[in-house]
Amino acid sequence: MNAQPYVSFVTWGRNDGYTPGYVERVSRATTTLARQLDDASVPSEIVLVEWNPAPDRPLLLDVLDIPNRSRHVAVRGIIVDPKYHYRLAGAHERGLNGGEASNVGIRRARGRFITPKASDTVFSPEVIERIARQDLDPDTMYRIDRHDIADDAVWQLEGPELLTGLGSAPSTPQSCLQQSPLWQIRDLHTNACGDFTLMAASYWHRLRGHARDRTVLALDVDSLAMHAAAALGARECRWPAACRVYKPVHGNLNNARVTQVWRPWQRRLEAYLLRKFSSEAAHQARMLLDYPRRRVRGVNSVLGPSIERNFVWPATRWARGEKPTPSQPEDWGLAAEKLETRSLCRAAWEEIAAAEPVPAG
Template sequence: MTQQPKLSFVATSRNDNHGGGFLRRMQIFVDGLLAQCERHKLKAELIVVEWNPPTDRPPLFEALKWPEKNEFCTVRFIEVPPEIHTRFKYAHKLPLYQMIAKNVGIRRAKGEFVLSTCADLLFSDDLIRFLAKENLKSDCLYRIDRCDVPEDVPLEASIDEQLDYCQKNIIRVNSREETYHLLTGRYYASYGNPDIALTNLHFNACGDFTLMSKNDWHKLRGYPEFDMYSPHLDSLMLLIAYHAGIKQGILKYPMRLYHIEHHGAWIAEKASKLEKEKKSEDIPVLSLSQFQEWASEMSRNGRPIIFNDEDWGLASKSLKETTVLSVSWEGQIKSEDSTDETASQVVKQVSPATEKSILIIAEHPPLYDIDPEDNNLYQMIKILAGYHKVTLLVRESIEKGKYIEKLRKEGVIVFYDIRGLKKQRAPKSISPYASPVVMETLFTHQKFDVVLLESPEIAGFYVNTIRELSPQSVIMISAFTVNNSNAVSNPGKAYAYEQADMVLSDKKKAEFLLSIFPDLNIRVLPKSPSDNFFEKGLLKVLNNLPEPIDKNLERFRLYLDSIPVESLNKTELAVVFVVKDVSEIAKFSMETLFNNTGQNHSKIIFAIDSKVNDGISNKLEREFKHYFIYENEQELTAFICRVIKHYQSRYVAIMDSSVIVPPHWDRRLIAHFKQDSQIGITTPAAAESSYNSVYEFESDAWSIPV
């Protein structure tokens, strides 16, 4: 009984000596693949799509040499003739439409799985051995690093000698994190905007190795078929698969893919030059801005963009096919090595719909080889990354990229906070392994199940923003590094603890914190992540998360009969800001008040109409601002009178939420009070001396030098 091949290798080319010495490179590819299929008993087929074959040269299958037989790999050539090629707009400038050609082969593949690849590669024995086993899975896209080797791989040598040569002569490694040139020591980092970086996909050299089930290829309708130069279309395919819920699996060393170097190859150090050359020839190339726009659209909508129609891969065209080698499989063929692949050989990143998304915020990347506490943090991150999707946001970058590089190799996505970054650092000193981002952008592009803050100090910077941007996130604070002597040395730390849904701590720290915050939700873990119980305990915590609590403690709410004078600093100016609506103007007015009011000499008290509160008081709690909620105008007037009576400020101003204040407005206002003897304290009962909204915009009020 004839069985279908397990795996279809799909490549495309034409006999035009692309890059120089092409037939030599392709002969090495063909000989190596056929030999390895027999060696590892991989039931396969090789499909070569010969696109627009030159009329003055023989077809590829005639130009190459073939063995008399092969018991494990069928070889099929499919021709796309010049008359089809010339229907494309840029046919006179592009002799080969690589991705459309690959779609032709993918659409006609017979294998259960399909590997889109190139015809100038060698596969390591470990890689073919893995592919030969019965453990490839649907709903998973497999990727691997590409190793570039010199063009003089010995043609007549055995596959073992060729692989030995490749292993000893690697020029550069194209990994998910970077392209690293071993001879020059230069590296080119791989990252993008949040919509791209947060996928954690292995885009680098993905056109050489993208493996999925045939059903998944058909579900996505193959590569986008655009009339343009091919770079970045393969990366766009990965994004489409990701947003369709297809997981990524990265095949690890000792599995290797070797690419034979040649002129015109798409390599990191020449990519920009090649794109410019094509643009100078008026050949369209998918721009990074367009790529990012589609990435954002798919991220925003939570679904892929399927660009092709049902005729993808020229399905309606009858194309000439030539079978060079034909084999049939009788019965069940067993692999030479029946041992199961260990999980360590494949690093899997889950799709958006599975596992938990965790954001860890730290002062800087963990310096695991310098600071023991940092090493503990690194080990914790490593544990979490083995089971969940982990993103690290750091406030301070470092010159040495090895710390971020190591995290990224563990599957961690790394960003640095632009606002938190120290200003004195020059842009060149920022690690190229991490993408710049602001918090609002990060939460806009990714929903986080858990936010883990490295310390209460870090929590003090971020807990308010997290509560506002992502109320569904469970907030955890790590208290392992807390010193009992300064555990609650300022209100910000105390507030951070009270706002957290959970605190992680060792036993001694937990006992101390509970003595201060008896209602704190503390989970006790061993202090060192190297303890076997730490990993089990940490994963148990993540599997039993509490519901995020709206922790509006009303610590800063004021009442008519209770204005805590003792808690208010004596200031020159007290401002009662009356909020009667939540229009965009009111929001902008409140924002200018926050940003442009000096904390040392002015105090703002918010009076909020209860009918429009709707979360305003929660925001003010997080900003440590005092507020009063009134039901009617009488309560508002009574409150303002009590403020005037009880506050120790020299001046009091009443403002409504239509006022937009400039920088230093309060200092200039106080100076104007001091110089203008006709204006005194403002009160609702003294309208003739009120500093009203019309007068506030008078130029002489703001122009007083201070």
């Protein structure tokens, strides 16, 4: 048995009542993934980052109901003290920055391949079957569609019944979007890519994880990672439609939280440029002048950048041949900090790794 996991799934969360039944959903999703990987004999790990634990509630890691032993799957929890969160603008209005939280897990992940995932999502059996082949290409990033499922009764099922129910339930697919030709960026499947972008650990480390955001918003960081990886040479592979990641529908899905904010002068300028010049001129103005900015529901103190400035501008430059420069420092993912780490489920491959002699220095 290999002493290194083949794949790491990195997720994040906190026990703050984010949505009704959140703890139960995270427990069910984590247990389901661990069983899928164990049944498929995939040496693997699930890394759960508890970011900025809520002071008035038990740790999420303490209330999760998951197995504590597995032959092939390790589950680790990493606790990030609130002091790191309160460095960010908007920290008092939102308790989590998903990009920074995932970076903590990615930096410490031990797998040859790594993908972030939301804490309450479930993969179709076909995804695990693909990974179980253990023939992933280190220069390829793998993508699948997310399917949003609103039927709450399905999410109460367990084990094989859950997977069967999700596979037959009505769903809304988040498939690849046709990007505006004005953007002049690579044709990549970035829609809901934060729920599954599987690529070699070496690429994640070259990128230094997700782009730095000094606010709690973490807008576009998943899409930026894909385009930056492509600029460094990674190819995209979209797995067949049967390969899915299922997500429960709730009011905090990203597209339900983000709205554009227009100023009157921006509306006037947009109309003038479209009338007198062209759509291209209007697009260039959006990138240069950073509008329309974006508001994330519940975070009123921070106005996020426009998608044109934050995402399209760098992605366009990278598509033209410019190489990305990491925005994160060398100690990205709080690598220099001693964070509390807990073993929630120990795998047999970990025992092999622990028994191996340390090479003489």
